[in-house]
Structure formats: C-alpha cells, structure tokens
Amino acid sequence: MLPAAVPPLELIVGVVSYWMVxxxxxxxxxxxxxxxxxxxxxxxxxxxxxxxxxxxxxVASQPADLxxxxxxxxxxxxxxxxPLAAVFVGLLGIAAVxxxxxxxxxxxxxQGSPPGLLCLQYxxxxxxxxxxxxxxxxxxxxxxxxxxxxxxxxxxxxxHKVPEIRSAGFLYLLIAHVGAIAILLCxxxxxxxxxxxxxxxxxxxxxxxxxxxxxxxLALFGFGAKAGLLPLHVWLPEAHPAAPSxxxxxxxxxxxxxxxxGILRVTFDLLQVQLWWWGVLALVLGLLTALFxxxxxxxxxxxxxxxxxSSIENIGVxxxxxxxxxxxxxxxxxxxxxxxxxxTLYHCLNHACFKSLLFMVTGSVLHSTHQRSLGKLGGLIRNxxxxxMTALIGSLAIAxxxxxxxxxxxxxxxxxFLFSPGIANPYLNMLVPVAAAALVLAAALSAYVxxxxxxxxxxxxxxxxxxxxxxxxxxxxxxxxxxxxxxxVLLGILPATVIRLLDNVTQPLVDFAIGSNxxxxxxxLIAPISPERSSYGPLLFLLxxxxxxxxxxxxxxxxxxxxxxxVAAWDCGFPAQNARMQDTAEGFGxxxxxxxxxxxxxxxQMPGPFDARPTYSxxxxxxLWYWLYLPVARLNERLAAWxxxxxxxxxxxxxxxxxxTLLGLLMFML
Amino acid sequence: MAxxxxxxxxxxxxxxxxxxxxxxxxxxxxxxRAWLQNRSGPGLLQPYRVLHKLFHKDALLAHNxxxxxxxxxxxxxxxxxxxxxxxxxxxTNLAFSPAADVIALVGVFALARVFSSLAAxxxxxxxxxxxxxxxxxxxxxxxxxxxxxxxxxxxIVQSSSLSSIVDALAHRDFAIYPxxxxxxxAFIMVLLxxxxxxPVDNPATxxxxxxxxxxxxxxxxxxxxxxxxxATAVKLTxxxxxxxxLFAPWGMVEGTNxxxxxxxxxxxxxKLALAGTGLAVLETVSAKMRIFxxxxxxxxxxxxxxxxMLIRQLxxx
Numbered sequence: 013m014l015p016a017a018v019p020p021l022e023l024i025v026g027v028v029s030y031w032m033v034x035x036x037x038x039x040x041x042x043x044x045x046x047x048x049x050x051x052x053x054x055x056x057x058x059x060x061x062x063x064x065x066x067x068x069x070x071v072a073s074q075p076a077d078l079x080x081x082x083x084x085x086x087x088x089x090x091x092x093x094x095p096l097a098a099v100f101v102g103l104l105g106i107a108a109v110x111x112x113x114x115x116x117x118x119x120x121x122x123q124g125s126p127p128g129l130l131c132l133q134y135x136x137x138x139x140x141x142x143x144x145x146x147x148x149x150x151x152x153x154x155x156x157x158x159x160x161x162x163x164x165x166x167x168x169x170x171x172h173k174v175p176e177i178r179s180a181g182f183l184y185l186l187i188a189h190v191g192a193i194a195i196l197l198c199x200x201x202x203x204x205x206x207x208x209x210x211x212x213x214x215x216x217x218x219x220x221x222x223x224x225x226x227x228x229x230l231a232l233f234g235f236g237a238k239a240g241l242l243p244l245h246v247w248l249p250e251a252h253p254a255a256p257s258x259x260x261x262x263x264x265x266x267x268x269x270x271x272x273x274g275i276l277r278v279t280f281d282l283l284q285v286q287l288w289w290w291g292v293l294a295l296v297l298g299l300l301t302a303l304f305x306x307x308x309x310x311x312x313x314x315x316x317x318x319x320x321x322s323s324i325e326n327i328g329v330x331x332x333x334x335x336x337x338x339x340x341x342x343x344x345x346x347x348x349x350x351x352x353x354x355x356t357l358y359h360c361l362n363h364a365c366f367k368s369l370l371f372m373v374t375g376s377v378l379h380s381t382h383q384r385s386l387g388k389l390g391g392l393i394r395n396x397x398x399x400x401m402t403a404l405i406g407s408l409a410i411a412x413x414x415x416x417x418x419x420x421x422x423x424x425x426x427x428x429f430l431f432s433p434g435i436a437n438p439y440l441n442m443l444v445p446v447a448a449a450a451l452v453l454a455a456a457l458s459a460y461v462x463x464x465x466x467x468x469x470x471x472x473x474x475x476x477x478x479x480x481x482x483x484x485x486x487x488x489x490x491x492x493x494x495x496x497x498x499x500x501v502l503l504g505i506l507p508a509t510v511i512r513l514l515d516n517v518t519q520p521l522v523d524f525a526i527g528s529n530x531x532x533x534x535x536x537l538i539a540p541i542s543p544e545r546s547s548y549g550p551l552l553f554l555l556x557x558x559x560x561x562x563x564x565x566x567x568x569x570x571x572x573x574x575x576x577x578x579v580a581a582w583d584c585g586f587p588a589q590n591a592r593m594q595d596t597a598e599g600f601g602x603x604x605x606x607x608x609x610x611x612x613x614x615x616x617q618m619p620g621p622f623d624a625r626p627t628y629s630x631x632x633x634x635x636l637w638y639w640l641y642l643p644v645a646r647l648n649e650r651l652a653a654w655x656x657x658x659x660x661x662x663x664x665x666x667x668x669x670x671x672x673t674l675l676g677l678l679m680f681m682l
Numbered sequence: 683m684a685x686x687x688x689x690x691x692x693x694x695x696x697x698x699x700x701x702x703x704x705x706x707x708x709x710x711x712x713x714x715r716a717w718l719q720n721r722s723g724p725g726l727l728q729p730y731r732v733l734h735k736l737f738h739k740d741a742l743l744a745h746n747x748x749x750x751x752x753x754x755x756x757x758x759x760x761x762x763x764x765x766x767x768x769x770x771x772x773x774t775n776l777a778f779s780p781a782a783d784v785i786a787l788v789g790v791f792a793l794a795r796v797f798s799s800l801a802a803x804x805x806x807x808x809x810x811x812x813x814x815x816x817x818x819x820x821x822x823x824x825x826x827x828x829x830x831x832x833x834x835x836x837x838i839v840q841s842s843s844l845s846s847i848v849d850a851l852a853h854r855d856f857a858i859y860p861x862x863x864x865x866x867x868a869f870i871m872v873l874l875x876x877x878x879x880x881p882v883d884n885p886a887t888x889x890x891x892x893x894x895x896x897x898x899x900x901x902x903x904x905x906x907x908x909x910x911x912x913a914t915a916v917k918l919t920x921x922x923x924x925x926x927x928l929f930a931p932w933g934m935v936e937g938t939n940x941x942x943x944x945x946x947x948x949x950x951x952x953k954l955a956l957a958g959t960g961l962a963v964l965e966t967v968s969a970k971m972r973i974f975x976x977x978x979x980x981x982x983x984x985x986x987x988x989x990x991m992l993i994r995q996l997x998x999x
Contacts, residue, residue, distance in 0.1 A: 393748045414789040426785050445991055452829045456822040463799045463818050472806030537780055546842040549781035560760035568905050572737040581744035583807035595811035603819045607977050
C-alpha cells in the first residue's frame, strides 16, 4: 500500500489534504447520516494507517524540510518532520484509526450539529493536529493550533442545544485562548528580536538566562493550559462530559499530547540552554497535578468526569517526566536524561491508547444505557462482553499493571528516579526520591480509581432494571475498541522494539540513546541502564502467568474435578439483598474523600435527627475554582464595569471621544 | 545452553519448593499463635487438609457470576507462583530473575490484588464491594511504602534485581547499615498490611465491620477458594522470603552448586520458622485497629522507609 518512493513528509502532507477533502465531502450531503458514518469515517481510517507507516519511516530517517507555497505573500509555510514529530504523528495515527473506526459505528442519531458538519469538523481537527506536529515556523504553528482549538470547540459543543454544554465549551475556548496568547508570546521571546519566526532561525539564537526562562515559563503556561496542568485544568472535567465520546477520546488521547509535544519542542529543540530549576518546576508541578487528578478521579460519580481527572493525572506524570529529563540533562547525565525522556514519550503513546479506548468505552455504555452517572450502571459485563473485555484491558493498562503498557512507562520512569544519585546538587538528590514516592502514590491510587471505574460500570448487579436491555456494540465500534486494546497489549509486551524507535528522538534532543544496552539483552528484555542493574521482560512475564494459570487449571481438573453449581449469592447469609446494597460510586470513593479531606471542598447537607423526610447530599468541589478562578472572574468583571463607564450608547458622546482623542494626538504631535 | 538448563532447574526447584511449603508456613504461624494463646492448635498440616477438602467439593457460583469471578482465583495463584519465582530463596541463579525486578514484583502483587477486588465486586453483594474498597485503599497506601522500602537496598547495591541485591548483600564484608534497619521496620509493617494480618486485618474474623480480605473472598467456595487460600499462603511465604533476601540473605547458594542446596534449604526453613514465630508474636501482642487508623499505620511505615533512604542518601550509612 505504501509507495516506498514517497518520502514520509510528503506522505503526511498527502494525508492532511486527504482528510480535508473527506471533511469537505461531508458537506455534499450534510444531513445523510448513512453517507457520513458508512462512507466518510471509514475512508478516514486509511489516512490514519498511512500516518502510522509514515511515522515508522520518519522516526528512523533524517529530518526532512519542505516549504509549502501557501500562507501570506513572502511568508510561506515551513514544515519539517524530525523523529520527535514522527513519534507524535505515529501516536496520532494509532489513535485516529481506532477512533475513526469507532465513530463509524457511533454516530447513529442526529443530535445537535448535522452529521456532515461533524464530519468536516472532525477531519479538520485531525488535519490541524497533524499540521501542529509538522509546523516549522511560529506562523503556521499558531494557525494550526488555533484551527485545532476552534474545530475542537465546535465538536465539544456539537450538541449545542443543552445550556451546560454551551457553557462547558465556553470555558474550554476561554482557557485555550489564554494559553494561546502565552504560546504566541513565547514565540515572540524565542525569535530574540530577529523578526524571523521560522523554527530554524530560533534554533540559532542563544537567549540569555532571563529570556530563556521567560520563554520556558510561557511555554509551560501556554501548553499547560491545553494539557490540563494545574492550575489550568478546570476545563477538562467540564468539556469531556459535554463532548461526544469519540471527540473526548481524540481530545484526551491526542490533543493533550500536542501540548506535550509543544513543551518538548520548545524546551529541548528551540531553546539551546536549559536551567536546572525549570526541571524542578516542571517536576513539582507535574507531581502535584498527578496527585490532584487521581484524588479527584477517585471521588467522581460521572464516568466521563472520572476519566477527565484521570487524564489530568497522566498529564501530570508526563510533565514530571519532562521535568526529570531537564534536571538530568542540565546535570550532564545523558544516560538518565535519555531514559526519562523515553519514559515520557512512552507514557504519551500509552495514554493515547488506553485513554482513547476508555473514552470510547464510555461512549458505548452511554449509547446502550443512556446513563453517564456511575450510580446508575452496573453488571454490564453480561450484556456487553466485547466492550467489557476491551475496557478491562484498558483499565488494567491505565492502572499500571504488568504486563500491559502502562506498567512499562511507569517502570522506566521509576528506574530513572531510582538511579538518580550523582546529581551535583544535594537538595535535588533528596527531592528526587521523595518525588518518586509521590509518583508511586499516584500510580497506586490510579489502580484504586480503575477498580472503581470498571467494577461499578461492568460488575455487580444492575443498579437500574433498564440496564438488562443494554446491547453490545456493532462491528465498526468493536473494531475500534479491539484495535486500541491490541495496541495496549503490543506496547506492553514489546517494549524493546518501541524503545529502539524512541532512541532516534533522544539522540538529537539529549545526546544519548539507551538502545545500546538493548543490543546485549535482545528484544525480549529491556534493561535501560545495564542488565545487572535492572531488567524487565514483559513477554516472559505474560508467558509465566498464562503458563501457570493453564497448568493449574488442568492439574485441578486432572486430580480433582471441575464440577460446579449455580446458586444464589451467599453474602454472609443475608437473605434479602438487592442492587441498592452494592457500593455506589460515592461509597467507593468515600475512603479517599475521608483520608485526603483537606484537598477537597466538600459541602454536606445532613438531615437532623427529627427530620420526617431526611435528605442527605454531599458535593465535592475543586478548591482552586474558589481560590483562583472566581476571584479572577470577579476582578475581570470589575474592570469591565470601570471601562463600561465610558460606554453610554449615545452617538454624540462617541463623537466627543474621537474629537478629544484627535485633539490629544495633535497636541502630542505639536 | 547447559548454563541455562542449570538455572532453569534451580528455578524450578525453588519455585516448587516455595509453593509446596507455603501451606506449611501458614500452619506454623497458626500453630505458634495457638500456643501463645494457650490452645493446643490444629497441627502443622491443617492447611494441607483444608486445601484437599476444598478441592474435593463442588464449586458454588452465584447466578450472576461472570468470567472474571471464575478466572480471578487462577490469576491470583498464577501471580503468586510468579512472585515465588522472582524472589531468590535458595540460590540466586534463577532463569526467571531477569524478567522482573523489585518494581515488577510490586506490579505482580498489584495485579493479583486488582483481580481479587474486581472478582469481589462481580457478584454485587454489599460485602464484596466493601471488601474491594478497603483492600484497594490499604493497598494504595502500602504500595508506595513497599517501594520506598526497596529503594534503600537498591541504593546500597545500585541494582533493582533481587538476585543481584542478594548476591551483593550476602557476599561482602559484614557491615551494619542503620538505613536497612529503618527499612526493615517499615517492611514488617507493610508485610502485616499486605498479608491481611493483625493489626490491619484479622484473617480469623468474619465480623462485618472489620474484615477486609475475608470480605473479598466471601462468595468463593471449593477449588476457587482453595486456590485463593493457597495463593494467600504463597504470598505470605514470598513476603517473608523477600524480608530474608533483603535483610538476612546469608546462607544462599551462589551460582549453581547443587551440593549446597540442602544446606540452603535448611537455612531457609530455619529462617522462615523464625519469621513465622515473630509474626505470631506480633499478632498476639497487638490488637486489630479501626480501618481508618490504617492510613496512619501505613503512613508511619512510609516515613520509616523514607527515613532509611535519606540516611543512606545523605550519610551513606
């Protein structure tokens, strides 16, 4: 299928235009659901497949440049494909294939926007994300970045008749633009007064420590707003439940990664010198975000909000990895810098797979039950075996359990943390192991969250009688689910192959490739530092467990028997048990709420002892909303009110203003 | 090739030994407890009799039990066998040890635990989900503490492979590391929590308000229950073996010297018996605590482990 003669960069440009054409084709018959979901979305899958192949080719080859004769006069678009971009293009391709498969089966009813328009926005969104990764000048980057923000805004608000969805979309757009301003300013700093906004020119400039720090801080803020880094995370738990599930999958799985790509691009490619405290800043901020995200995920009762908070957690882990990379890079430990960079990139890939998968799972559940609240689900494993089994893989992977992919990146990152002594800074030497502890706590709590997510949705008894009628997904959606869970498994059991590909990225960015150690251990084991120090062989691991399980199964049947009877559940002998007696989502999260109480803003309404009709309610809210967002919003309103004094809506006043301004200018000139 | 066969055989021997000895270890702990409480006790072989009895019975499954409920016991058992083959007990020449280091070992325990919690939620009874929630809570707090415990020997030896840690710690000049003492205290606390022992949980109770582990397996019967009980016994033995490997590794066979294996096995049995006695004493002198005191207990374990690590890091001791 892939013509070997076409270089990967041209191929990717081809895919971008292909997606744009598909999107526009949606306008041919905007109201035909059949045409969009049976013809256009399946056609879009091909684009994703080609992207994966092009990325595989691009990651191992030299960077390629291209100048497109588009854009403004004298300001053409520059694009470039280097290994870093190729990794993210591959990630986009993997997720896009799965999500397009799923979308082909997902959009079954017209809700809000007409399907043709949805198709246009969806494919433009994909194309814009690809261009963000390819852009080699600030101009094209910002154009693509804004296209991405706006198309995703329209996708989030596709069901725009619901007021909550509109306000969630507004919050998203607002924070996206606050971030975009910071990114724009960051590029302004990076060009160093030369007026040349191509990335090639920025790479030549060595900024002073102050301006370099300013650029880094702006990038962390701007891209952090898109990624959901503390304290700019509030849009995620609002926008994800509002958006259709495939869109949540795409935003969480891929769009957040473009922000990570931006941080990496600015920090390691465009900035020539890094400072150690940037790394500390990113590390601390990332770990705080991770702990914050996982604690809030544990107390959520809406399945998509839960996943949104879990995304915040994973972004935190990734940013912590970036911070660690900066620290090692500054302190001349190329080996460990490469290791933590590989772990970071690996986690990006993993998160794209399992989070997209789980968002799609919530879409399937939503479709067949019309319930988003965890408190009204349960027992779906009996009706939806395909969805339940793929969700199990996704949940185990995100909980960081071996031998799936989430564990590999966690393992690599911990290795980097563990072998850190040797940094020429005693304070950092103390900080790093404690940071490792925070990381482990976040990982352990994420297992808690995933047991809650999976257990409450798929296991137990039906919490509502209507759930007995839930049906499994059709073939298209199944294909999407299976595709992404296959990647979760593949990335989990073949880490050595993936790491060898990622080496092409670490070599130019931090001047080291950890793959040289892999030569000694082969493809079965990974030993990032040396085989004597630590190694991990997921395939052996998997074989060990399955081998023992099968052996036990046959031995038990050989020496004893396999007889079984179906009876009513025992439950310690309680006779009358019903579905309401199972833990609710609140109940499952309650211990976390109790232990980490200071982190939450909890409002409880307790009934008095003599209430005839007792009601109980408890809400858990984000303290930052009250500490940061509402004060800023109030300040904004007050400023607006001040400026509003000028505005009276009378034309003679405005003429007077113009006259006074003119007079003032004249006086200034004279 | 011969080398591989040797390490494979040594691996097989030790895994089989641990898996078969595990119920005996449990029987020993129970017997010691009985003696300490002035009871005569059921005898050392009681766990084997219980397993044999359970394997004979017909398995009872709730009407709505799904495949997860049926698969979980096998997966738990498989995980524990895997854990038993990662931890060196007799010798350090293990074919499987490169496949997993201490971090992966923590991952194996987590995998088993997640499956047991999911299985507990599967039937949808009040106790099942209660047990799952408590189990995951205790685990999510003990797991960081356990990793912190591992960090100290890891910093001393600069390796995260258990075989290398044992090799390095056992075959060097005798030296006392205060940091390891802190780690050992923390490890014992984690061991109590992870193996559902007093003071965090009580393996002998079915009282609704207090049980954690027993609530998880309430719906299981016959061969499924037998596998879970066996896995629990293997887990306890493996935990003791980890403690021995980290804090008292002397007496293990280096390389594959087959003549030394009986001696190593003797040393192992003595060490495990001592560990079991200590466990019984600890359980007898302490009382079960409320579930929400467990975070404090594990927080203390975590602090001890961090203290040990900082002592190593800052003072090099």
